[in-house]
Amino acid sequence: MEGNKTVVPRKDAERQYQAALKAARTAEDTYCDLKDAASEQAWEAANANLNLARQALLAAEEAFPTARESKRVANILRLRNRGLEC
Numbered sequence: 235m236e237g238n239k240t241v242v243p244r245k246d247a248e249r250q251y252q253a254a255l256k257a258a259r260t261a262e263d264t265y266c267d268l269k270d271a272a273s274e275q276a277w278e279a280a281n282a283n284l285n286l287a288r289q290a291l292l293a294a295e296e297a298f299p300t301a302r303e304s305k306r307v308a309n310i311l312r313l314r315n316r317g318l319e320c
Contacts, residue, residue: 247287247294254280254287 242250261280265273299307313319 241293241297242290244291244294244298244300247291251284251287251291254284258284 258277258280261273261277265277267273
């Protein structure tokens with residue numbers, strides 16, 4: 235991540251991503267039906283929002299790992315420390 239952007243919690247990032255995905259799909263359907271300049275601009279804006287939401291979700295997943303992900307990483311490190319490469 236560039237700059238000092240704050241990372242939103244994982245659940246919030248997932249909700250924002252799902253909302254952006256729904257908006258992008260709706261904009262795509264509208265653009266496919268109408269094929270005019272306004273709907274194309276709305277579609278491009280929705281895709282830009284979707285990309286931002288995707289980046290926020292990835293940052294949140296890295297900042298707030300689930301218990302299962304943390305346990306997996308700890309196990310990999312434990313095995314690596316014993317000389318057992320995964």
